[in-house]
Amino acid sequence: MAKRKSKKENSGNHKHEAKKKYGQNFLEDTELSDEILDVTEVNEETDVIEIGPGLGFLTEKLVESAKSLIAFEIDDDLIPVLMKKFGDKENFTLIHNDFMEIELEKYLLGKKDIKVVANIPYYITSPIINKLIEHRDKISEIYLMVQKEVAERIASKPHSKNMSLLTHAVQFYAEAEYLFTVPKEKFNPVPKVDSAFIGIKILKDKKYENQITEKEYFKYLKEAFSNKRKSVANNLMKLGLSKEEIGEALEKLGKTKLARTEEFSVQEFIDFIKLLKR
Helix, strand or coil: CECCCCCEEEECCEEEECCHHHCCCEECCHHHHHHHHHHHCCCCCCEEEEECCCCCHHHHHHHHHCCEEEEEECCHHHHHHHHHHHCCCCCEEEEECCCCCCCCHHHHCCCCCEEEEEECCHHHHHHHHHHHHHCCCCEEEEEEEEEHHHHHHHCCCCCCCCCCHHHHHHHCCEEEEEEEEECHHHEECCCCCCEEEEEEEECCCCCCCCCCCHHHHHHHHHHHCCCCCCCHHHHHHHHCCCHHHHHHHHHHCCCCCCCCHHHCCHHHHHHHHHHHCC
16 A cells, blocks of 8 residues: 655565655554554455555455455556565455556446545545546445545535535535544655545435536536635626625525635535526
């Protein structure tokens, strides 16, 4: 399981040269791996995807517990290490490729309710989450180690300064939960910031998607968040709406005319759009 690394890492007798371009960093803490296994509830009926297994520290726990594990690793030098450790495991499949470049659907055939458990590179957190959510028909739960402040944004609640476009991009499709903080010292080498483990559970009832198309929802949302210093009314005027129209809709929702976008939950923003379209 890989994220940022520098210099060299050891796993048994293997030395691994750091590659900054992959944003790698290794988690090597048995207690933490056990905690991850506990909160993800991976068992013998679970199909799991891991992105960036690295030297296989968490992979070892997942292979022991899961029905099947598909691991995607981009680093050429790590392939022989992982194959030596897990190549003889019948429930283990290693894909030597960039996760962002692969056609994920072909690896999901015949599976459902897949869980993703991964310690991903900080710099591609949003693209990875977006790609996983696109396959929400087969993926039911996503558990990721991410930068702490990103985790706070993803799992944010209305009226928090952490509310952002990313919050809605996840919570429109899923319930997000900040599970626990992981001190930077748990990684080797030690990164500059703390991490956090988050859980993203796909909304099977599609309660928000059934009310509004994602295209329409995000059209309004992107404009609403276009300038966080401005009120939602000022930002939405770019869509040709008058301040009076927006103000009336805000009042019907019980909000002030100076309300800001971070005050809205997903449901409130859907209701807001519906009022604006009347």
